[in-house]
Amino acid sequence: MRIVGEQCVSEVCVLLWYARCAPVVERNMIASPYESISAQAEKILRQEITSSELVEQCCERIEALDSRLGAFQLLCLERARVAGQGVDQAIASGHRIGPFHGIPFALKDIIEVDGLATTAGCQLRKTHISRETATIARRLLAGGGVFLGKTKTVEFAFGGWGTNQQMGTPWNPWDLDCQRTPGGSSSGSAVAVSAGLAGCAVGTDTGGSVRLPAAMCGIVGLKVSQGVLPLDGIVPLSHTLDTPGPMARWVSDVALMYETLLGRNPAAIDQDRKEDRGLWYELKRGIEGMLLGELSSAEREGVEADVLMLYDEALELLRQHGARIEIFQPSQSFDDLKHATGVIMAAEGYYHHGALYADETALLDEDVRPRMLAGASLSAAEYIDALCQRKNDQAVLGKQVGRFDAIVTPTTPTTARPIQALDQSVTPAYFTRAANYLDLCGLSLPMGLTAEGLPGGLQILSPAYQEATVLRIGAEYERQGPQAGAPPL
Numbered sequence: 001m002r003i004v005g006e007q008c009v010s011e012v013c014v015l016l017w018y019a020r021c022a023p024v025v026e027r028n029m030i031a032s033p034y035e036s037i038s039a040q041a042e043k044i045l046r047q048e049i050t051s052s053e054l055v056e057q058c059c060e061r062i063e064a065l066d067s068r069l070g071a072f073q074l075l076c077l078e079r080a081r082v083a084g085q086g087v088d089q090a091i092a093s094g095h096r097i098g099p100f101h102g103i104p105f106a107l108k109d110i111i112e113v114d115g116l117a118t119t120a121g122c123q124l125r126k127t128h129i130s131r132e133t134a135t136i137a138r139r140l141l142a143g144g145g146v147f148l149g150k151t152k153t154v155e156f157a158f159g160g161w162g163t164n165q166q167m168g169t170p171w172n173p174w175d176l177d178c179q180r181t182p183g184g185s186s187s188g189s190a191v192a193v194s195a196g197l198a199g200c201a202v203g204t205d206t207g208g209s210v211r212l213p214a215a216m217c218g219i220v221g222l223k224v225s226q227g228v229l230p231l232d233g234i235v236p237l238s239h240t241l242d243t244p245g246p247m248a249r250w251v252s253d254v255a256l257m258y259e260t261l262l263g264r265n266p267a268a269i270d271q272d273r274k275e276d277r278g279l280w281y282e283l284k285r286g287i288e289g290m291l292l293g294e295l296s297s298a299e300r301e302g303v304e305a306d307v308l309m310l311y312d313e314a315l316e317l318l319r320q321h322g323a324r325i326e327i328f329q330p331s332q333s334f335d336d337l338k339h340a341t342g343v344i345m346a347a348e349g350y351y352h353h354g355a356l357y358a359d360e361t362a363l364l365d366e367d368v369r370p371r372m373l374a375g376a377s378l379s380a381a382e383y384i385d386a387l388c389q390r391k392n393d394q395a396v397l398g399k400q401v402g403r404f405d406a407i408v409t410p411t412t413p414t415t416a417r418p419i420q421a422l423d424q425s426v427t428p429a430y431f432t433r434a435a436n437y438l439d440l441c442g443l444s445l446p447m448g449l450t451a452e453g454l455p456g457g458l459q460i461l462s463p464a465y466q467e468a469t470v471l472r473i474g475a476e477y478e479r480q481g482p483q484a485g486a487p488p489l
Helices: 009-021 037-045 051-069 077-092 135-142 187-194 211-217 251-261 266-275 305-320 334-357 368-377 380-402 433-438 467-480
Strands: 072-075 104-108 146-151 200-205 220-223 243-248 291-294 324-327 406-410 441-449 455-462
Touching: 037 051, 037 077, 037 251, 051 072, 051 077, 051 104, 051 146, 072 187, 077 146, 104 187, 135 146, 135 200, 135 251, 146 187, 187 200, 187 211, 187 243, 200 220, 200 251, 211 220, 211 441, 211 455, 220 251, 220 467, 243 251, 251 266, 251 441, 251 467, 291 305, 305 324, 305 406, 305 441, 305 455, 305 467, 334 368, 334 380, 334 433, 380 433, 406 467, 441 467, 455 467
Parallel strands: 104 146, 104 200, 291 324, 291 406
Antiparallel strands: 072 146, 200 243, 220 243, 220 441, 406 455, 441 455
């Protein structure tokens, strides 16, 4: 797909066709920037609002707020405005594609879009122009989504706090007085969604990089099983552990994105939603009789008191609504799995990008440099041993996890920390790396606010390919539990 200016040739043709075939629909109604994209899609279908209105709302919020928040690396706002107009013409003509048609979205800046820069959060790649569009991006566009731009990331997606020394760290919108960690590495995606700059966004997750920023910014993020979504056109960190994932404000929104990212026929998704079939049936089933695992006393020791309080309240709510809860006592600790995951990430990260970090004078993030160079000290034998150990652990621990419908943990042991007091040698990915290492699917969603007014995240982990299960549990908790709400913007 070739780019003309900011607009793809194929998209221009479609838009011109629609413009000839139908009148412009005029509406003065507008949705809340924090409304579910599923609800927005229904309003677009009923022509109560237009895609252009949603897009313009995002554009105005970006223009008003992003100079402070710094969520975006690259913007395509005029392109988005034209695309929104095309959606309106199409729907007015009776040519609705499906439930994602007209929804504004953003992509983490390690996901390629033909003709646009893909920096991967690295100053040295600012002039890198992509020559392909990632399959997952093409699927969102094919579903009728409106592309707003690229969001900031930790350099080469290698960091859980969300900081970037060279390209800028997005500002967590939950504290406007003190700059706090947005979570990483999909930092800009989380900030954009949390602040209502985009209806939804796509991140990537290698050790928690979708779930960590979702938790710290008070939104929902889904880590899918390895291999479920294609990785072509995505700058790699760890080809063994990487996976893209949807990020949005509500569980139903993440479900809609997930089905669109799978490349399902939009009309089929639409029909399933209308008739409560498939995944949409699962979202409404409730959790009666499900067996959930909770943290042991030993695993609770490193969790901040405020986070632990929210976690215990979440467990009690799940219990009240029909879940059975037992203590999860695996043969290895989350810390063991965190370390094992780190070995694979370092080895593969160095393989892909290590040559850049050998130059001590290069303009690179000095917090990322030691993580990347750690891979240089690993021998081939150590790397192969780590992969073999992963296979063994997946077999043993997989059975232990498989006793439960899901394991429930806090997403992070802490809430978002002040950047000035941050210890970069410590990772917030204590509970999240296990999902990538064991190839589990995982969901993070808000479990309320601490006394400081900061969101805490609840993580739900299930065996591979059980995305419907984690979304089912998350949907029930969301219906019954506290919400993070909107940040104080």
